[in-house]
Amino acid sequence: MRARTDDPLGGLLGDAKAATFAEEIGVHTVGELIRYIPHxxxxxxxxxxxxxxxxxxxxxxxxxxxxxxxxxxxxxxxxxxxxxxxxxxxxxxxxxxxxxxxxxxxxxxxxxxxxxxxxxxxxxxxxxxxxxxxxxxxxxxxxxxxxxxxxxxxxxxxxxxxxxxxxxxxxxxxxxxxYPATKALQTWDIWRAVRTALDAVDAVEDPLSDAERDARGLIAADAALRAIHLPETSDEIDSARTRLTFDEALALQVALARRRFADSGRTGPTCDHVEHGLEDALRARLPFTLTDGQQTVIGEICDQLGSGEPMSRLLQGEVGSGKTLVALLCMLRMIDNGYQCALLAPTEVLAAQHHRTLTTMLGGLARAGELDAEDPATRVTLLTGSMKTAGKRAALLEAVTGTAGIVIGTHALLEDRVDFFNLGLVVVDEQHRFGVEQRDTLRSRRRDDLVPHMLVMTATPIPRTVAMTVYGDLDTSTLRELPAGRRAITTNVVPQYLPKFESRLWEVVDEEVTAGRQVYVVCSRIGDDGTAAGAKSEEREQRGQGMPTRSAVEMFAEITSGPLGRHRVELLHGRLPADEKTAVMDAFTRGEIDILVSTTVVEVGVDVANATTMVIVDAERFGVSQLHQLRGRVGRGGLPGRCFLRTATKAGSPAMERLRAVEASNDGFELARIDLIARREGDVLGALQSGESSSLRFLSLIDDVDVIADARVLAAEIVPGDITLARHRPLALLVESVLGPSRAAFLAKP
Structure with missing residues (x-):
């Protein structure tokens, strides 16, 4: 029988086998199968x-x-x-x-x-x-x-x-x-199915013209797909890989271009500056001057807010560069124009921190309806999954009636029952914690066919190739300049096998607390899961996964039972009840806790001016960018910040080299590049997921910068004039085959 690349697999292999392929390796169509590449x-x-x-x-x-x-x-x-x-x-x-x-x-x-x-x-x-x-x-x-x-x-x-x-x-x-195989689907089963598909499919239509192929020195798409599965020589494999790498880059860039241009001609809320509104009131009460970078970025964002077209913008910046204030001023402009704003955060700790920060900055401007409210005023509401029923009902009511100008929440904001009176701006903090689909869920809750503006923020600087792929559908604003008073953080690697260094580390912690400062001790895992942390570490060590790790629970016990136990020490991690997490974080913010032992729940957004020192335990367990994020929690109040990377890894190992890189540089953009090299790009590309496994087999965000840039230019030439790809059917089939039909459809939808 004959088949087309967009045909379901059931017609070629039978329904039972097709179900196995879908379940085991996420392959649903003939095109996806022939692009399921040998590894x-x-x-x-x-x-x-x-x-x-x-x-x-x-x-x-x-x-x-x-x-x-x-x-x-x-x-x-x-x-x-x-x-x-x-x-x-x-x-x-x-x-x-x-x-x-x-x-x-x-x-x-x-x-x-x-x-x-x-x-x-x-x-x-x-x-x-x-x-x-x-x-x-x-x-x-x-x-x-x-x-x-x-x-x-x-x-x-x-x-x-x-x-x-x-x-x-x-x-x-x-x-x-x-081939990448599973217990239920062997490599020889996959190869037999691929051969069946190649025999059934006529020559695969090429999405590139002869001129476009010749300009890039690429072989035809059909030849590449047959050679990658049935090669006769090493040269055939190399030529096929080169062509299929470009195909993946082009499919991804076309999908992102379709999203980027989908809002063209659509209407977004038009919001101009309103004199004597909330925006002016906050600016007037700021005890400092905005940096030039903040002024520039606010201008870029507000220009789009007033354009009448929906904004889709990424705001990236160094740790502590003032992104939250930028977002708040933009949200106040929306409120001044009669719209509401939603701020989506990945964790309850961060959502609560945002709520504390915004209400503190606004003061009486955030207490509309209360006796001490200032004029003008709005309300800032918090909604999280662990809130009690009465609190949730109150928050939902303030959102749907428009009483709350800003609604801050976790994934609970994405639930169907959450509705808004007039949503105009969605702000997503720490974008890398959310998939593409999640960040758009709130945006779909529009009124009168107005598409809400969207601003996504990240304190993890993004290398150029990542910006062109994972964030390729967004315009980008960048904050590099730190506010006045922020001082560079001093970082030191502390090898545990050098007792003198280890001893001095805890002496510094004691000195800082004695001087009235506060300290974070951050661990890679909780350790309260019923299994002895030591036993779990021994199992990892037997499997060759490295030295035993110290959990937060163990570290808390060790500190409280030792010389530092005379200080006020508390434990914070994600499995604590929400009210306990809030109570601990509030107490630390008020200065009632000297040493906070925690997991990475303090990674982003937490802002305690008196915290000057951070000890990161088993630092080799963290990524480079994550270490940079974590240490950004200290030195935020004008006092010098210090970070200690405590590790058992040996000198000269790749892990130690990464730690030394963090020790040597406070440049988040350079560290992001090092981080991408260290962890490759699998989890980065995973941010594009919409319920499917990644089908990108060749494209590398590290090695293929020029290929991605070339594909982006070509996509930008094609898509604006044919956003549905009706006149470029082979290209549409390529996008579906590479990304999968549901992901391709999702990335293309407005």
Missing amino acids: RYVKQGQLSAQSRPEAGEWVTLVARVEKADMRSMKSRKGKMLVVKATDGSQSFSVTFFNPYAIARALTPGVRMMVAGTVGYFNNTMQLTHPNWMVLPDEAGGVDSVGSAMMLSMAGDAATSSPTEAADLGEFDRPFIPV
Whole structure:
């Protein structure tokens, strides 16, 4: 049968298999299947030479049997076959139960493909009762191994039953593709389905013209897709990768361009400056002068607020550069014009902190309806998931009646029952904590066909390639200048294996508290989950995942039982009841707590002027940008800030190099670049998710800057004149095949 790339898989593979592909690897259409790319290849006659995988990881290996022993089982009757094999880089063992038929096939010298869950015993990798098949060998050809069977093992069952026989001719090729697979969907199942799809699809229509391909030195799309699955040479693989990398960049940029241009011609709230309104009242009471950077950014935002078109803008800036004040002044302009604003925060601690900060800055301007309200005034309302029923009802009522000019909340704001009287501006803080779909949920709650403006903020500086991809649908404003009085934070790495450094660290903490200052001690995990933290750390260490970590619960106990216990010490983490979290944070803000032991709930937004010192425990467990964010919590009141990165990692390790980079620089933009290199881009691209796994296989935000920029220019040439892509059907199919139909549809919707 013939098929098109936008056809559902069910028509090609049958409904049952199509459901498996959708469930296991997120592939729904023929186009998605042929763009489900091998993650490596095994050359004919060679082994897989895969790097050492983690325990619990599902792997597919090509290996050669070195030894096969039939043994009696100790705990029950029956035999087991223990096969020792090598994949070219390491030896491992494979165990089968009641394996008489298997023993006849897996003899010394046989080359096999095996797939299963990795375990370790005495530091030796092992697979138990995996799926397997015999492969043809270059030395002897297909006939040398006879008729191979694939055996599918049903859990721990003592028997196995042969399933669909493999056509060994498929594997008698120069390169055997190995696909990302699962327990229920083997790499050979995927390859067979891909071959079926390639046979059924006529030449894939090329979204690029001959001139566009020639200008970039790219091969045709159809040739690239066939070569990536059925390569004859290494050069074919390289040419296919180059073309498919550009395809992914183009699909992503086209999708983002469609969002970027979707608001063209649509109407947003028109909000000009209102004399003697809330905006002027706040400016008049500020005890400092706005920085030049703040003035510039406010001008950029307010120009769009008055344009009559919906704004979609990213405000990025250094830690402490004054983004919250910029956002507040813009929100007050909206309120002066009769609109409401919603401020979405990722955690209850941050939402509560925003509520405290805004109400403190506004004073009587935030107490409309109260005796001490100033004129003009509005109300600032907080809505979180853990609030009691009466509080939620009151907040919902203030939002729907328009009593509250600013409604601050967590994901609770996204619930269907939350409605607004006249929403005009949505502010999303710490954008990277939310997916694209979440940030648009509130924006859909418009009135009279007016599309609310949207301002998303992040204190994590964004490298250029990330700005062009994850935030490619937004205009960008940047704050680099710190307000007057903010001083650079001094950062020191403290190796735990150097007792003198460790001792001095806690002496400094004691000195700071004695001098009347406050201190954060931040840990990477809570440790109150019922499992001894030490036991969990030992398990991680046995699995080769590093040194034991110190939890917040352990650290709190250690500090309170030691010399520092004479000070006022409290514990804060995300699993505490909401009222306890609020009480602890309020007490710390008031200066009633000297040392706050916490998790990363204090990472963003928390502003305590008297906090001068931060100790980050197991600092190697945090990303570079996250460390920069955390240390930005200190030194905010004009006093010098100090940050200590406490670590057990060794000198010269990659983790220590990252910590030294943080120690050496306070430039968040440079650290963001280092962070992107360290963690690659998988989780960055994940911000584009809308319920699907990422289908981007080749595009690198680190290595493909020029490719992304080129694709962005091409997308900007095409989309404004054909936003629906009706005249560019091959390009529309490319977007759906690369991103998936639902994500492509979501990114394109207004």
